[in-house]
Amino acid sequence: xxxxxxxxxxxxxxxxxxxxxxxxxxxxxxxxxxxxxxxxxxxxxxxxxxxxxxxxxxxxxxxxxxxxxxxxxxxxxxxxxxxxxxxxxxxxxxxxxxxxxxxxxxxxxxxxx
Amino acid sequence: xxxxxxxxxxxxxxxxxxxxxxxxxxxxxxxxxxxxxxxxxxxxxxxxxxxxxxxxxxxxxxxxxxxxxxxxxxxxxxxxxxxxxxxxxxxxxxxxxxxxxxxxxxxxxxxxxxx
Numbered sequence: 540x541x542x543x544x545x546x547x548x549x550x551x552x553x554x555x556x557x558x559x560x561x562x563x564x565x566x567x568x569x570x571x572x573x574x575x576x577x578x579x580x581x582x583x584x585x586x587x588x589x590x591x592x593x594x595x596x597x598x599x600x601x602x603x604x605x606x607x608x609x610x611x612x613x614x615x616x617x618x619x620x621x622x623x624x625x626x627x628x629x630x631x632x633x634x635x636x637x638x639x640x641x642x643x644x645x646x647x648x649x650x651x652x
Numbered sequence: 653x654x655x656x657x658x659x660x661x662x663x664x665x666x667x668x669x670x671x672x673x674x675x676x677x678x679x680x681x682x683x684x685x686x687x688x689x690x691x692x693x694x695x696x697x698x699x700x701x702x703x704x705x706x707x708x709x710x711x712x713x714x715x716x717x718x719x720x721x722x723x724x725x726x727x728x729x730x731x732x733x734x735x736x737x738x739x740x741x742x743x744x745x746x747x748x749x750x751x752x753x754x755x756x757x758x759x760x761x762x763x764x765x766x767x
Contacts, residue, residue, distance in 0.1 A: 577695075580740070580761070580763075581758075581760065581761070582654065582656075582742045582744065582758025582759055582760060582761055583695065583742075583744075583756075583758050584654075584758065585755040585756060585757075588755070626695070631750075632750055640685070640697035640700075640708070640710060641697065642687075642694060642695035642696075642697070643694055643695075644694040645694070645695075
């Protein structure tokens with residue numbers, strides 16, 4: 540089971556770029572890294588998934604170094620509406636059972652005006 | 653709107669009782685997942701079904717059970733309820749059978765309060 544470690548909370552200001560790092564020292568060769576966002580009293584929402592190097596979509600970028608022992612979710616030019624909890628999950632795409640569904644406590648990101 | 657529906661939205665019941673939570677996945681999705689979220693435990697994976705069969709099991713208590721029906725909707729049954737079962741229960745769905753390979757779409761949740 541690839542356990543993840545994230546900061547409990549972070550804060551930033553509107554318009555800034557925010558980087559949230561997740562440590563996963565025991566990541567396995569076939570594990571993928573997935574990030575979700577959750578607003579209060581709502582279900583999590585998929586943000587991005589990657590295996591190595593860099594992945595970018597319209598919402599965020601995901602940076603994964605060569606050793607894959609950590610990953611960084613980058614949110615460009617955040618706004619107040621980006622205040623949420625962000626979860627990092629690590630697990631295989633196939634045959635992973637429950638291993639890839641450990642959400643943990645996540646990182647509570649607070650954006651200030 | 654994720655396309656996943658859950659009923660009821662709120663449920664208040666007494667200790668010792670039994671309740672059933674219902675989930676309808678997005679059209680075309682064959683996997684259904686159940687999660688429990690409480691303030692002190694975070695988001696905990698309970699169980700996954702794929703096309704009617706149990707696929708993966710997480711931290712689900714023996715007092716809890718689930719099933720997925722031929723029309724792919726799923727029900728989570730919670731019995732002998734305790735105060736500590738008070739939580740938000742989320743259902744999610746995805747298109748494929750694998751637990752983390754596919755993007756999951758979460759429903760709005762059912763807030764269960766046990767008094």
